[in-house]
Amino acid sequence: MTVELKEYPDREMLALSLADRIASQLAQHLRGNDSATLCVPGGTSPAPVFETLSGTDIEWDRVTVVLGDERWVDGDHKRSNSRLLRRHLLKDKAAAASYIDLYTGDASPDLAVDGLVQRLAPHLPLTVVLLGMGNDMHTASLFPGADHLQAAMAPDAPPVMAIRAEGAEEPRITLTRPVLSDAINLHVLIMGPEKRDALERAQHMDPLQAPIRAFLDVATVHWAE
Numbered sequence: 001m002t003v004e005l006k007e008y009p010d011r012e013m014l015a016l017s018l019a020d021r022i023a024s025q026l027a028q029h030l031r032g033n034d035s036a037t038l039c040v041p042g043g044t045s046p047a048p049v050f051e052t053l054s055g056t057d058i059e060w061d062r063v064t065v066v067l068g069d070e071r072w073v074d075g076d077h078k079r080s081n082s083r084l085l086r087r088h089l090l091k092d093k094a095a096a097a098s099y100i101d102l103y104t105g106d107a108s109p110d111l112a113v114d115g116l117v118q119r120l121a122p123h124l125p126l127t128v129v130l131l132g133m134g135n136d137m138h139t140a141s142l143f144p145g146a147d148h149l150q151a152a153m154a155p156d157a158p159p160v161m162a163i164r165a166e167g168a169e170e171p172r173i174t175l176t177r178p179v180l181s182d183a184i185n186l187h188v189l190i191m192g193p194e195k196r197d198a199l200e201r202a203q204h205m206d207p208l209q210a211p212i213r214a215f216l217d218v219a220t221v222h223w224a225e
């Protein structure tokens with residue numbers, strides 16, 4: 001398989017260039033449509049991209065932001081992906097965006113799925129999806145070995161599912177393979193040599209062992225050391 005890989009001299013250049021690319025794709029979509037939807041990852045990698053993106057001059061009041069996955073913890077918890085978004089993306093100019101919070105406060109993510117599927121429906125297909133990747137080759141909360149991975153990777157998967165995995169510290173809610181891979185624009189953000197090595201290995205693996213593999217045919221991968 002051929003992966004479209006963009007390498008940057010450093011992480012700062014990656015953040016600036018990727019934020020600019022995402023903003024351009026949202027703006028272009030808004031030229032022909034009433035609204036656009038941006039789906040972003042949590043974790044440790046995307047904060048610098050978010051910082052740049054939050055200050056870009058696009059019509060954020062016509063953009064809806066949603067996470068690709070959320071950990072089932074309160075929004076103030078240090079592992080909450082929403083907390084990351086509030087601190088680094090949903091501020092400055094991007095404060096005008098609408099936000100679909102995947103964490104509903106229900107006792108478990110299973111109870112939130114139906115409502116979230118309904119909330120997400122008017123926003124599909126997703127305009128721009130940015131995915132992250134763990135060293136174990138999971139993306140969103142599609143973890144190797146997760147309890148419902150096969151169903152979440154199936155072509156007829158519902159757009160949102162609850163999922164649990166040994167490698168994840170808490171129950172998760174995740175967007176699934178079809179809704180992510182049907183995005184109009186799809187990017188993967190990875191940094192550091194360990195993730196680059198994982199990316200190389202994933203290309204030769206089954207998506208059920210290396211879930212990121214399912215997106216590599218259609219995504220642009222952005223990497224810096």
Ligand SMILES: O=C1O[C@H](COP(=O)(O)O)[C@@H](O)[C@H](O)[C@H]1O
Nearest residue numbers: 041042043044045132133134140
């Ligand atoms: O648990 C998660 O991990 C991945 C990768 O995160 P990183 O810290 O290695 O950048 C992330 O994409 C996902 O959204 C998050 O919930």
